[in-house]
Amino acid sequence: MATRGKLFVVGIGPGALEHMTLKALDVLRRAEVIVAYTGYLKILNKLGLTRGKKVLATGMGEEVKRVQLATEEVLKGHDVALVCSGDPGIYGLAELVFRYLDGMSLSIDVEIVPGITAAIAAASILGAPLNNDFVILSLSDYFTPWNEILEELRAVAKTELVIVLYNPSSSRRHDKFSEALKLLAEARGDPIICVVKNAYRDDQQIVVTKLSQLNPQLVDMNSIVIIGSKRTQRLRNGCIVTLRNKALKLN
């Protein structure tokens, strides 16, 4: 059963709208219905994207509801934009959409519109810390048992991968972030650690320090934490780079 309407799962990138792709803007402009987290409506209004459209918004934790609403509108024949921050495929709604459609045996046309994920945004502000192999991990234990998260962190801490932490901390689990830092210190000694909070927003904050010097209280759910490898350096100009070609002579 193919429908006339189409579901676009749209990544709007990090805080600043200028980091949205041309495709994402085009899809949001053309969509007949926009489904979003209530917190994003202000951003979409600013771009005039909600004017004259049906807008359906749900709150934090109501992701399944958002997917259901979006699907219902597609089944009515509308083109629908389901909005995600960052990229829809990295801790976003894309997976939920496909699982929901599969579970309900619904065959509708879906397109994932990729966006700049928080790790890339944070890295571009710091310099080039992700210019060699790296790993992205979430410290949220909402879906994954904390023990499994620690086990994974332990395995990668021993490698030479730069480590990017999403959802590093929250008011509910400050102690767990401290536990993760302790584990990292045991495996890596005292590496460079960078925190980018509210990337590309008005209240953006950057902390670059050594792991032993970090105040964990600075880190919240809107922070991205990057832990360097042996290849990671702070240059004299303050930029953080992870060396790819260690031997390269440039002058």
Add this chain to the structure above:
Amino acid sequence: MATRGKLFVVGIGPGALEHMTLKALDVLRRAEVIVAYTGYLKILNKLGLTRGKKVLATGMGEEVKRVQLATEEVLKGHDVALVCSGDPGIYGLAELVFRYLDGMSLSIDVEIVPGITAAIAAASILGAPLNNDFVILSLSDYFTPWNEILEELRAVAKTELVIVLYNPSSSRRHDKFSEALKLLAEARGDPIICVVKNAYRDDQQIVVTKLSQLNPQLVDMNSIVIIGSKRTQRLRNGCIVTLRNKALKLN
């Protein structure tokens, strides 16, 4: 010594120009000088971005030259866009720029304009394979000894991370890709493996199969390879998803 000109290191995203950000397009439009790999000039011409501008292009392997040329133009007082495919900070030119400026003790104004990296592009085409923790590794042994790459691959193969391989193979090192596959088979058995070749280009190709069934000859330098974890599934609708909330009931 701060200059009037500014250096923008601009990620133009994957193959399709529509996945470029608004910021990247704006910077390319305003720049007085564009420095790029010769292979990208056709793309930039298509957008009319080279018209009336100074354009400096160098070939494959001349990355340092490109950085030097871009810096010289900034020192003359121009705003310069140094073009990268994907994101400038992921196996891109951003690191080289900062190291060059540091090595030459040059203080010029630099802004990294983030772009959609190949892993995110490939994932958006497949479904949502990166929706849980993942690692990005390059199999290129141009800068890193092959033994170190294998060691890193061995460490992550044992974890539950989805693995994304950049630069998986080339005519020069087909055997090495086969060696990497063998190692992955030993650690993971027969996981789902996806290849996206020429993402978002006219000649885009997708292969989704089991590791044991993959023909390594299909994979080249323009391919991204994604190796699933135990959480990675192929749904009845053909989409690849990596489950984040394994227990979630959706119907």
